[in-house]
Amino acid sequence: MENIVVSTALFYLFSGILLLASVGVISTKNPVYAVLFLILAFINSAIIFLFLNAEFLAMLVVVVYVGAVAVLFLFVVMMLNVSQEERKNRFQKYTPLTLLLGVVVFLEIAYISISDDAYLTELSKTKNLSFKNNTVELGNIIYTDYALLFQLSGIILLVAMIGAIVLTLRSRVDTKKQNIKKQVDVKKSDVIEVVDVKSGEGA
Amino acid sequence: MNFIDNLGLTIFGTSEIAIAIVILLKIIAITLPLLISVAYLTYAERRVIGLIQLRKGPNVVGPFGLFQPFADALKLMSKETILPTGANKFLFLLAPMITFVLALIAWAVIPFDENNVLSDINVGILYLFAVSSLAVYGIIIAGWASNSRYAFLGALRSAAQMVSYEVSIGLIIISVLLCVGSLNLTDIVMAQKDIWFAIPLLPMFIMFFISTLAETNRAPFDLPEGESELVAGYFVEYSSMSFALFFLGEYANMILMSAITVTLFLGGWLPPFDIFPLNEIPNFLWFVIKVCFILFIFLWVRATTPRYRYDQLMRLGWKIFLPFSLLWVVLTSGFLVLFDLLPQNM
Numbered sequence: 001m002e003n004i005v006v007s008t009a010l011f012y013l014f015s016g017i018l019l020l021a022s023v024g025v026i027s028t029k030n031p032v033y034a035v036l037f038l039i040l041a042f043i044n045s046a047i048i049f050l051f052l053n054a055e056f057l058a059m060l061v062v063v064v065y066v067g068a069v070a071v072l073f074l075f076v077v078m079m080l081n082v083s084q085e086e087r088k089n090r091f092q093k094y095t096p097l098t099l100l101l102g103v104v105v106f107l108e109i110a111y112i113s114i115s116d117d118a119y120l121t122e123l124s125k126t127k128n129l130s131f132k133n134n135t136v137e138l139g140n141i142i143y144t145d146y147a148l149l150f151q152l153s154g155i156i157l158l159v160a161m162i163g164a165i166v167l168t169l170r171s172r173v174d175t176k177k178q179n180i181k182k183q184v185d186v187k188k189s190d191v192i193e194v195v196d197v198k199s200g201e202g203a
Numbered sequence: 204m205n206f207i208d209n210l211g212l213t214i215f216g217t218s219e220i221a222i223a224i225v226i227l228l229k230i231i232a233i234t235l236p237l238l239i240s241v242a243y244l245t246y247a248e249r250r251v252i253g254l255i256q257l258r259k260g261p262n263v264v265g266p267f268g269l270f271q272p273f274a275d276a277l278k279l280m281s282k283e284t285i286l287p288t289g290a291n292k293f294l295f296l297l298a299p300m301i302t303f304v305l306a307l308i309a310w311a312v313i314p315f316d317e318n319n320v321l322s323d324i325n326v327g328i329l330y331l332f333a334v335s336s337l338a339v340y341g342i343i344i345a346g347w348a349s350n351s352r353y354a355f356l357g358a359l360r361s362a363a364q365m366v367s368y369e370v371s372i373g374l375i376i377i378s379v380l381l382c383v384g385s386l387n388l389t390d391i392v393m394a395q396k397d398i399w400f401a402i403p404l405l406p407m408f409i410m411f412f413i414s415t416l417a418e419t420n421r422a423p424f425d426l427p428e429g430e431s432e433l434v435a436g437y438f439v440e441y442s443s444m445s446f447a448l449f450f451l452g453e454y455a456n457m458i459l460m461s462a463i464t465v466t467l468f469l470g471g472w473l474p475p476f477d478i479f480p481l482n483e484i485p486n487f488l489w490f491v492i493k494v495c496f497i498l499f500i501f502l503w504v505r506a507t508t509p510r511y512r513y514d515q516l517m518r519l520g521w522k523i524f525l526p527f528s529l530l531w532v533v534l535t536s537g538f539l540v541l542f543d544l545l546p547q548n549m
Contacts, residue, residue, distance in 0.1 A: 032347065036294075039340070056386075059329035067336025071343070071366055075359070078347050135326060135386055178514070 011051050018044035031077045035070060042066045056135040229321050233310050241454045242272035248502050255506040282443040287350060290440065294348035299441065299448035302341030306455035309334040313462050314389045316472045316486045327388035328376060331463055335372075335418065338456065339365045342420075342437050345449070349440040357436025360426050360513065367520040368417040374528035375411045378404060378535045379467050384546030392471030394546070399475075401468040407531055408468040410524055412500070415460040417520065419453065422505035426513055461497035462490075469493045 021044060024037035042065045049058035142150050246261065246268070253260025261268040286292055312327040314320040324330060339362050346358020380386065382404070383394040394400075401408040417424040428436040438449045465471060470493075472486035511519070539545045 036344075055324065055326045056329070059326050059333050062333035063329065063336055067333060067339075067369070068366060071339055071362060074340075074343060075362055078343070078355075079359075180518075 007051065011048070014044050014047045014051075018048065031080075032074070035074045035077050038073070039066055039070045042070065054134055056138055226321070230311075233321060234307060237307070237310060237455060237458065238451070240458060241451050242276070244454050244458065244498065245275070245450075246272050247498075248505070251499065251502045252506040255503070276447070279443060279447040284443040284445060285440070287440045289350040291348040291350070294344050295440075296445065298341050298345035298348060299438075299445045299452070300341075301344065302338065302452035303448040303455070305334055305338050305341065306452040306459060309459050310462075312388055313459075313466065314392060314471060315490055317389070317393075319472075319487070320389065323387065323389055326386045328380065328386050328391065328467075331388075332369075332373065332376065335456075335460075336365075336369055338418075341449075341452065345441070346437040349437075351440050353439045354437050357428065357439070361420055361437060364417055364420070364424065364426065364516060364520075367517060368414045368524070371410065371520060371524035371528045372414045372418065374525070374532055375407045375414070376467070378407055378528070378532045381532070381535050381539060382546070388466055388471075392466060392473060395470040395473060399468060399470040399473075401470075404468065404531075404535070407528065408464075410528060411468065412464060412497070414520075414524065415464060416501070416504065417516070419456045419460055421457065421501060423508040423511050424516055425510060426516065457498065457501055458494065461494045461501070464497050465490065465493040469497075 018041055021037045021041040025034050025041060028034050028037060042061060046058040046061040046066075049055070049061060249271075250260040250268070261271040264270040264274045286295065309331055311321045312324055312330050314323070342361045342365075343358045346354045346356075346361075349355070379391065379400055382400060383391045385391065385394075416422075420426075420428065426436075438446060441449060472490040474481040474484065474486070474489050476482075
């Protein structure tokens, strides 16, 4: 009994921090603070996954989003100097679009949680996440029931990666590159010439 | 650990508060020896490098210079904490704390002996991977908050370097996990009962060690500090205790990475052979001996290799380690499937 009270209190604590951090992301003026709030939000969502006994997902959220994605965000944001004025204009310009997106996502979530559509309940085969070792279970589900979708998402990521490389790759002619093979293959005879010079005759 | 369990049981009983007290005692029992070993790692580093370079190293304070770490600690504590003008005060002070705390919390899942671990979680190795991927934040926040060019350049170098080598570390861990069939660290150690993974996965063991050098920003990959071009890199503006926290964090990270290497590849607490004189030595002692061995290699490498150039560092990470570890994952899984050796403990 006491355990349930404590865990409920903790759940509300962490989801409260999560909501406050999310508000912080979109309201703070300093973009570096925004990314730091985003990291706080990610970490709190990982903790909420732990409350669902989904420890594998929790760790993946930390590794992928906090450990890799947010680092790159922070990296870019720290190097850019985003001016405040420009941000304000853009904020007003995009407000209707973001509101529309928010409403659509909210309605979708609400529909899934309220409706008893047979197709939707069939779609979510994992109703309860609190099985003993959810890493094994997730592996079984992803690689059997959803193998095709899994492969498809992999291909989408691959295409995105190739796209990013194509957009940023430009062959520059003025850079000096080190050719490791050429450097290692150099022999003593290629670079050193031993010359016998009589004393008093050399240049 | 078991000793503390029993002590807690006899003194406090089994109420929830008693469990909390026992966990607190366990945390102290891990953290205190860790901090002392960090202090003596700095001493050992200077002595070992001194010996390698035919110098004496610190030998004045106390017998053989053994009190040198305490003298250093006193010196650092009595210095003035300087906040640079234009620095972001909150983040500037937060960064060393992040580094230090992250170096400590990872120890919660390291098994020192069978059933001798603070928290024996299912996803232990993922937890370690997550915590070590967070370590970059302490550095990058410090570099940005210092409002200094040198610090920022050091932080950028460090962030790029740590993110790059994490990729190959992840793939190396996968090839170990393929042989174990579990993410639990105790299971990983127990799977090495017959043979340590360092032998069948020798190339992975060497690459993992080199990647940990890059991950902890140690020589020959200590470009983030690069004193000849960046003065001291990301912590150039830090002084007094905030500097000490960075220093402690870096060395605690070294010990942590050695412990992970030992757990993954050198059979954790297991003796090398289960025969008479070797299995009489307590398991915990084996763990410490192995960690010390890896730490010695850390120091040995620092004293004997020149620093990498940055493009060479990136080339090694992305063009050599990443393809090779990926190839090794495919080879390992192919081998395991071909000879029907896949672990069946689910």
